[in-house]
Amino acid sequence: MGLKPATNPDVEATPIELSIDGKSVTAKDGVSLYDVISMTGKIIPAMCYHYTFDPFGSCGMCLVMQEGKKAPVRSCTAKAAAGMVIRTEGEDLFLARKKAVEKHLSVHPLDCPVCDADGHCELQDMAFQHGVTNLANAKQKFIPEDTRSPVLDFNMNRCIACAECINVCKDVLMIDALQFMKKGGFNQVVPKGDLPLDCEFCGDCLAVCPVGAITNKFSKYLYKPWQMKKTTTTCNYCGDGCQMYLETKDTEVVRVSSPLSWKNKWGDRSETAKGHGGLCVRGRFGFEYLDSQHRLVQPLVREGDRLIEKPWLETMHALTDRFTEIKRKHGADAIAGLATARCTNEELYLFQKLMRTGFGTNQLDSSARYGHMNFVLASKHAIGLGRTSNDWEDLTKAKTIIVIGSNITETNPLTAVRIKEAIRVYKAQVVTLDSAVTNMAKLASHPFLIRPGTEGMVIDGLVKAAIVYDLVDEEAVGKHPRAFAELKSAVENLSFEQISAQTGLAVETFKEIATIFAESPRSIIVCAEGIVRRTHGYQNVLKLMDLAWITGKIGQPGCGVNTVTEEPNEQGAVDMGVAPEFLPGQARFDDAAARDRFASAWGASLPSVESGAHLVEILKRCKSGQIKALYVLGENPLATFPASMEVRAALERLELLVVQDPFLTETAKMAHFVLPACTYAEKEGTFTNLEGRVLRIRQAMDSLGESLPDWHIMTALANAMGCQWEYQSANDIQSEIMKLLPGYYNLGQPRKFVPVLDQYLSNGYAAELKARYRTTQASDERTRPFALVMGQLLMHSGKLSAQASGLIRIAPNTGKLRMNLRDMERLGLQDGTKVRLISDRGSLQLAVQPDQSIAPGTCFFPEHFNEPPVKDLMTVSVDATTGVPSFKHMWVSVEQV
Numbered sequence: 087m088g089l090k091p092a093t094n095p096d097v098e099a100t101p102i103e104l105s106i107d108g109k110s111v112t113a114k115d116g117v118s119l120y121d122v123i124s125m126t127g128k129i130i131p132a133m134c135y136h137y138t139f140d141p142f143g144s145c146g147m148c149l150v151m152q153e154g155k156k157a158p159v160r161s162c163t164a165k166a167a168a169g170m171v172i173r174t175e176g177e178d179l180f181l182a183r184k185k186a187v188e189k190h191l192s193v194h195p196l197d198c199p200v201c202d203a204d205g206h207c208e209l210q211d212m213a214f215q216h217g218v219t220n221l222a223n224a225k226q227k228f229i230p231e232d233t234r235s236p237v238l239d240f241n242m243n244r245c246i247a248c249a250e251c252i253n254v255c256k257d258v259l260m261i262d263a264l265q266f267m268k269k270g271g272f273n274q275v276v277p278k279g280d281l282p283l284d285c286e287f288c289g290d291c292l293a294v295c296p297v298g299a300i301t302n303k304f305s306k307y308l309y310k311p312w313q314m315k316k317t318t319t320t321c322n323y324c325g326d327g328c329q330m331y332l333e334t335k336d337t338e339v340v341r342v343s344s345p346l347s348w349k350n351k352w353g354d355r356s357e358t359a360k361g362h363g364g365l366c367v368r369g370r371f372g373f374e375y376l377d378s379q380h381r382l383v384q385p386l387v388r389e390g391d392r393l394i395e396k397p398w399l400e401t402m403h404a405l406t407d408r409f410t411e412i413k414r415k416h417g418a419d420a421i422a423g424l425a426t427a428r429c430t431n432e433e434l435y436l437f438q439k440l441m442r443t444g445f446g447t448n449q450l451d452s453s454a455r456y457g458h459m460n461f462v463l464a465s466k467h468a469i470g471l472g473r474t475s476n477d478w479e480d481l482t483k484a485k486t487i488i489v490i491g492s493n494i495t496e497t498n499p500l501t502a503v504r505i506k507e508a509i510r511v512y513k514a515q516v517v518t519l520d521s522a523v524t525n526m527a528k529l530a531s532h533p534f535l536i537r538p539g540t541e542g543m544v545i546d547g548l549v550k551a552a553i554v555y556d557l558v559d560e561e562a563v564g565k566h567p568r569a570f571a572e573l574k575s576a577v578e579n580l581s582f583e584q585i586s587a588q589t590g591l592a593v594e595t596f597k598e599i600a601t602i603f604a605e606s607p608r609s610i611i612v613c614a615e616g617i618v619r620r621t622h623g624y625q626n627v628l629k630l631m632d633l634a635w636i637t638g639k640i641g642q643p644g645c646g647v648n649t650v651t652e653e654p655n656e657q658g659a660v661d662m663g664v665a666p667e668f669l670p671g672q673a674r675f676d677d678a679a680a681r682d683r684f685a686s687a688w689g690a691s692l693p694s695v696e697s698g699a700h701l702v703e704i705l706k707r708c709k710s711g712q713i714k715a716l717y718v719l720g721e722n723p724l725a726t727f728p729a730s731m732e733v734r735a736a737l738e739r740l741e742l743l744v745v746q747d748p749f750l751t752e753t754a755k756m757a758h759f760v761l762p763a764c765t766y767a768e769k770e771g772t773f774t775n776l777e778g779r780v781l782r783i784r785q786a787m788d789s790l791g792e793s794l795p796d797w798h799i800m801t802a803l804a805n806a807m808g809c810q811w812e813y814q815s816a817n818d819i820q821s822e823i824m825k826l827l828p829g830y831y832n833l834g835q836p837r838k839f840v841p842v843l844d845q846y847l848s849n850g851y852a853a854e855l856k857a858r859y860r861t862t863q864a865s866d867e868r869t870r871p872f873a874l875v876m877g878q879l880l881m882h883s884g885k886l887s888a889q890a891s892g893l894i895r896i897a898p899n900t901g902k903l904r905m906n907l908r909d910m911e912r913l914g915l916q917d918g919t920k921v922r923l924i925s926d927r928g929s930l931q932l933a934v935q936p937d938q939s940i941a942p943g944t945c946f947f948p949e950h951f952n953e954p955p956v957k958d959l960m961t962v963s964v965d966a967t968t969g970v971p972s973f974k975h976m977w978v979s980v981e982q983v
């Protein structure tokens with residue numbers, strides 16, 4: 087069944103009047119009667135209902151009396167209508183609901199003492215509320231538990247057949263991995279086809295199950311819900327910034343839950359446009375690194391070949407002496423720093439302040455440089471906004487979404503759920519353009535497979551099509567006639583035929599996509615790794631801006647060009663000024679007024695404007711001997727870059743390598759000093775998610791061993807270097823940021839922004855276009871038959887998730903190269919066959935495995951693993967404007983050994 091709530095943003099639902107318990111209520115026409123009742127603040131029992139998906143109507147608990155009807159009606163599946171007279175209370179309704187509880191309990195095992203849901207069970211609550219004490223006809227089910235999944239166990243003896251698990255998986259997530267199946271005389275929930283569960287393992291089904299029928303393998307039989315401390319915080323894996331509850335017992339993280347729960351079932355369906363409160367597999371099951379035995383719990387100091395545990399005080403004294411000595415002997419420009427975007431805003435702010443005022447250097451960068459900076463710098467250049475233009479609600483309510491170069495269900499699964507809702511509830515047209523067969527492509531109205539490395543040419547084709555087929559917005563281009571003439575002339579020489587031949591898309595397709603995009607009232611572009619982490623990333627984002635501008639999609643409500651971020655605080659790293667080109671607030675480092683403002687606030691002079699260096703330049707200067715000391719905060723360049731970057735040689739040349747990290751990473755193993763840092767679960771602060779929302783993280787447990795929050799270590803180091811910092815808490819740092827960047831925290835909402843194109847389109851635009859639309863060539867010259875792509879898996883995030891044993895259990899490193907089955911058959915390869923993978927940088931042997939998401943002509947290896955070291959087959963090219971290194975795409979040969 088399915089009662090669709092009124093969620094069309096283009097149609098204002100008609101207001102209706104009805105009476106509930108004698109009171110007149112105004113509601114929207116077409117919504118569930120249950121929603122209208124709960125809107126009045128009255129909560130009536132409902133065991134199979136959740137506002138995030140369509141009502142199912144099986145439990146028989148939400149009964150109400152409707153005037154004119156003899157029998158009670160199920161309010162969840164009934165549609166509210168004008169003039170209805172509803173009664174929600176009374177002895178008759180109480181008895182009817184009690185009967186429903188008795189029916190469920192009569193086939194329930196009553197094993198509450200050993201059930202994980204004991205104390206967090208809707209059936210238990212209902213039995214209690216209705217005083218069910220007598221179960222004369224009870225019978226047991228005796229269904230064996232299904233324990234085949236790596237994360238969830240299915241105990242169908244406890245199932246009340248409410249279908250919430252099936253509905254959330256099918257409706258909200260559009261994964262559809264569960265079904266009912268009649269077995270042993272009972273309707274049971276089974277993984278599709280009754281095979282072992284093969285899904286995204288997000289655990290949302292577990293979250294909505296009102297009883298203990300689906301249980302979490304990680305926390306089963308450990309503690310009762312009331313024994314655990316529940317801390318609301320923000321996920322530390324990707325830039326979606328999902329809200330979660332870390333449930334801990336002392337220093338043990340027991341499980342992760344989220345706002346999506348059967349307990350949180352009352353809401354307006356249109357509210358889910360901002361998020362449904364669920365998590366992905368990483369957020370829910372990737373917590374075990376927090377209290378891992380591999381965590382660093384004591385400072386380590388190098389003595390010869392060994393790293394020896396030392397007390398903090400001795401370590402900090404020795405470390406300060408080394409920094410001071412290097413600065414005295416070689417000057418401030420002999421020092422540089424790299425920070426991870428998994429740190430909080432407050433820590434990133436302190437990091438740049440320490441580098442600039444404590445050490446006096448502008449050689450600093452963050453992991454946002456691996457790609458996000460291409461977007462930030464391009465967007466800032468074009469419209470003056472160094473982040474995405476649209477939030478989740480815009481995405482959900484968009485009419486057209488172009489997803490280009492993004493495997494979004496893998497990288498940012500909860501942003502992907504917004505697009506899924508746009509498809510399912512709001513009927514959006516979604517165009518996917520990717521060289522992989524992505525999950526989003528399977529759901530999209532217009533999925534297109536493109537040749538690897540041709541994303542930029544695809545955009546050329548779209549811009550040209552918008553112009554040639556007269557799809558431009560007269561008002562938008564009319565404001566800048568000269569710029570439009572320049573753009574028109576820049577794309578004139580691009581040949582549709584050539585673009586079509588190279589990208590694999592027909593000329594008609596470009597016209598079709600450009601038409602859909604231009605004609606829709608709310609059109610959004612999402613570009614990601616296939617654009618921002620690849621060659622010409624900066625220019626390709628600007629091309630997308632050109633497309634959005636000429637079709638009138640810049641500055642219009644619900645329109646814009648967006649990206650997603652891989653790490654939780656890449657946006658925060660840029661906003662806090664962890665980049666040589668930016669001070670906090672993305673003020674230009676060479677802006678005299680901004681320099682004066684920060685210098686006076688910090689009571690220190692700033693390094694000269696010429697002295698800065700970004701990530702790649704820092705590593706080059708380490709190798710040349712110019713930089714003598716490198717302070718690495720949570721970054722791991724040795725494990726990230728291909729061998730051709732010669733990171734090892736660069737780090738070996740250093741007189742002082744300091745790594746501050748929760749783990750002994752590959753880079754840390756080379757360090758002179760290793761400082762044990764806390765994880766996000768052991769500290770306070772904020773992250774800025776991909777929408778620009780500032781979200782709190784809260785301390786859920788005491789820090790492990792002698793590890794300390796990064797801000798704490800940096801404060802000690804700064805003071806030892808002669809600064810006078812008085813921060814006692816993350817709050818103190820926040821207060822300083824608030825003064826310098828008024829409105830940044832903004833109660834968690836992205837700041838409002840009006841894009842301005844005038845500067846961009848009038849200042850050297852023509853000259854820029856010449857470089858941008860110069861050729862119709864793919865981003866790399868094809869030299870070998872296969873495109874090798876290194877990218878992200880849903881179950882992992884950077885190298886951090888490899889420390890999360892739960893995620894490794896779900897998705898271990900197979901060490902195999904993933905290929906399309908057709909290519910494997912053509913080459914006579916089977917699962918496990920050994921091949922030699924050859925690039926212009928070298929070769930290695932590894933086995934292959936089929937993967938249906940890999941397009942023919944492509945092979946894939948997950949970037950999270952360096953065994954075997956596939957990354958070393960890649961070359962690095964550096965964007966001339968942004969300094970972003972690209973090394974995730976390479977041409978290779980595959981030969982059977």
Ligand code: SF4
Binds near residue numbers: 255259261289290291
């Ligand atoms: S874990 Fe997520 S994807 Fe898997 S069945 Fe449950 S809801 Fe569906």
Ligand code: SF4
Binds near residue numbers: 244247297299300
């Ligand atoms: S497993 Fe839980 S959520 Fe699914 S139908 Fe049974 S009781 Fe409902």
Ligand code: SF4
Binds near residue numbers: 324370498
């Ligand atoms: S990894 Fe990203 S999508 Fe998954 S729970 Fe964390 S923030 Fe949400």
Ligand code: FES
Binds near residue numbers: 131135146162
């Ligand atoms: S909540 Fe309405 S039938 Fe279950």
